[in-house]
Amino acid sequence: MILIGGQEAVVETRTWPALWQKVFISKKSSPTEYRYVSLTHLQFELKLRTAIVEAAKALRRSGVQFEDFEHSHCNPQFWNLNRQGGFELRENITPADGIRDIFVNGPMYGFECATAIVIVLYKGVLECINEQDFNRLFAGLLLYDWHYDSDLRLIEKQGASQAFPGDVLYFKNPEVNPAQIEWQGENTIKIEEDLYYGHGIGIVSARGIIDKLNRHRVPGSTVSAYLTDQVIYPDFLYLSRFETDNAGVHPDTALEDFMHESGMVFRIGRRRYLLA
Numbered sequence: 001m002i003l004i005g006g007q008e009a010v011v012e013t014r015t016w017p018a019l020w021q022k023v024f025i026s027k028k029s030s031p032t033e034y035r036y037v038s039l040t041h042l043q044f045e046l047k048l049r050t051a052i053v054e055a056a057k058a059l060r061r062s063g064v065q066f067e068d069f070e071h072s073h074c075n076p077q078f079w080n081l082n083r084q085g086g087f088e089l090r091e092n093i094t095p096a097d098g099i100r101d102i103f104v105n106g107p108m109y110g111f112e113c114a115t116a117i118v119i120v121l122y123k124g125v126l127e128c129i130n131e132q133d134f135n136r137l138f139a140g141l142l143l144y145d146w147h148y149d150s151d152l153r154l155i156e157k158q159g160a161s162q163a164f165p166g167d168v169l170y171f172k173n174p175e176v177n178p179a180q181i182e183w184q185g186e187n188t189i190k191i192e193e194d195l196y197y198g199h200g201i202g203i204v205s206a207r208g209i210i211d212k213l214n215r216h217r218v219p220g221s222t223v224s225a226y227l228t229d230q231v232i233y234p235d236f237l238y239l240s241r242f243e244t245d246n247a248g249v250h251p252d253t254a255l256e257d258f259m260h261e262s263g264m265v266f267r268i269g270r271r272r273y274l275l276a
Contacts, residue, residue: 049166052124062106066200086144116199153235183216
């Protein structure tokens with residue numbers, strides 16, 4: 001069920017993009033309550049979910065490579081590579097330009113799957129909010145594993161069976177071969193029903209991802225990789241404040257009601273880290 005301002009949503013959706021309609025219908029027909037401050041809040045979520053899906057498809061087409069941290073590489077004109085294999089934005093480069101270059105000059109980049117997912121999320125947000133706000137919010141950008149700027153405001157919940165396009169889901173490989181530890185799991189973006197983007201794998205079904213992970217288990221393993229119940233997505237309400245064509249600002253009280261419901265994150269400075 002979808003509630004807007006506390007009332008069950010009655011919305012004309014025939015002119016909406018197909019993905020918007022699918023998500024709206026799924027949420028409206030669900031026994032779970034999905035609460036929105038306004039129609040603008042709902043529409044921004046649908047817009048950002050779509051942008052995240054398109055960013056995942058674009059990263060797959062870009063030619064970026066799958067590498068472990070030891071062999072990570074980036075375009076030195078935009079990023080500095082640190083000792084851990086992370087990418088630190090050069091001082092003369094804006095966060096927006098740094099993210100865009102990954103999609104333009106993909107073959108110059110190599111990173112593992114968690115970094116890929118964070119890049120996809122940043123690209124989706126960049127397509128949906130004012131660029132000046134993006135550069136301000138994510139100044140001093142670092143791309144490394146699941147490190148992300150606190151203003152991305154990722155929320156983590158349980159309930160993969162109720163995930164929607166644009167959500168981040170995780171496939172775990174509990175008996176990974178220690179010699180191939182980079183295949184201990186796969187962070188993915190849900191593209192549509194039973195279709196996921198995973199860096200180094202492509203856009204495939206859940207079965208396809210599990211089969212790939214199972215090829216990197218310890219010899220004699222009988223425990224299959226599996227889709228965990230973890231679901232991650234950005235704080236849509238907070239980010240909607242910076243939408244290019246949104247002149248309004250949501251009241252702080254409304255923000256507090258919706259921010260980080262059941263989220264499991266912790267902060268160190270301006271960076272946040274997901275609990276694995």
